[in-house]
Amino acid sequence: MSNSYTMPIFVSGTELMYERKIPLTIDCGLHLTREVLNGKWKPALLNALSMDIKRPSEILRLMPDASRRVLNVQLKELENHGIIEKKIYPQLPPKVEYSLTEVGWSLMPIIDAMNVWGDANRNFLEEVIKQDPKIVQTSKSVCQNLQQLVVDRKIG
Amino acid sequence: MSNSYTMPIFVSGTELMYERKIPLTIDCGLHLTREVLNGKWKPALLNALSMDIKRPSEILRLMPDASRRVLNVQLKELENHGIIEKKIYPQLPPKVEYSLTEVGWSLMPIIDAMNVWGDANRNFLEEVIKQDPKIVQTSKSVCQNLQQLVVDRKIG
C-alpha cells in the first residue's frame, strides 16, 4: 500500500472500459432476446436460479465445467440487463443470493422450451453433431447434477 | 486450369478443418438448443425461412447488416445441424431455396416466443442497454424490412 498510486487509469482495450466496435443489432425482438441470452452459461444460469439454486457457490458446484470467473461475468451481465437481481447479505463469510426479476421470470417459458426441445431432439442432435468434423469432443456433466438436485428437492 | 495442382492440402488452423479445442457442452437440452441457435443471424434466418423468404438473395436483401459470407456460413451450419434443407435447382442463373426441416419447424415456437418477448420488453431492454458503457451504437434495420415484406405479402 506504500506504492505510489496515481489516479486510476482507464486504458481502452482492457476489460475495464472495453467498448463494442460493431453496433449491436436490436431491430426485432428476436435480436434483443438473443442479446440477453447470449452467453455460454446464461440460459443455464437462469434455469438454475428458477430452480432456487441461487448462491454463487451452489451454482459453481452445479456447473463444474464453467469457471468461477466466467460465471461471475455472465451473472453481472444478466444483472445489468435487468434479468436478475443480486442481494448481498452483510455477513462474514459473505453471503450472496441472485434471483430472477419479474422480467427475468418472464423469460423462463423460453428457457423451459429450449430445455424441452433440446431433450426431445437429443438423439437426433447428438447424431448430427457427431458428423461435424469440427467437433472432436463433447462434455456432459452439468445437468445430470441439476436433475439429481431437482429430484432430491421433489422427494425431500 | 493449367496450373500445377497437387492434392488438396488440409492445413489446420484455416477455416478448412478448423477444429474446436474446447469440448462442446451438451449435457442438458438447454445447451443443445443453445448450440443450434448460436450464431448472430441464425434466429433471424429461421424466422425468415418460416415466413417463406427462402432464396439467398431475398434473405440478403432482408438483412442488409449481415454480410453474404456470414449468412452463407450460418445457413450451412443450420443445414449441417439438420434444421434447414437446401434445394438447388439446376438452372442458370442458379436458383437455390432453403426451407425448414420438420425438426426446424419444431423450433419455431421458441423463435416466435423470443420475438414476442423481445418486442414486449423492448422499452425496458433498450433503456438498460443504453446504460451499458460498452454499447456506443446500435443498429436497426432488419426487421423493419421484414415486417414491411410481411405486410406486403398479406396485402398482395
Add this chain to the structure above:
DNA sequence: GACATAGGGGATAAATTTATCCCCGGGCCA
C-alpha cells in the same frame, strides 16, 4: 470486353467471448 444475375467459398483480419491465473477482504481457527 465489361457488367449483371445468382450463388459459393478460401484466406485472412478484426472483434468478441471464454479461460487461466492470481490477488484482495476479513473474520475464525489451529
Add this chain to the structure above:
DNA sequence: TGGCCCGGGGATAAATTTATCCCCTATGTC
C-alpha cells in the same frame, strides 16, 4: 503465521465468431 470460507474482479492469453476481400461458375446482354 497459515489456511479455510465465500465472493469479487483485474490482466492477459486462447479460442471462437464475424467481417472483409476477392475470386470462381456460366449465360445473357449491351
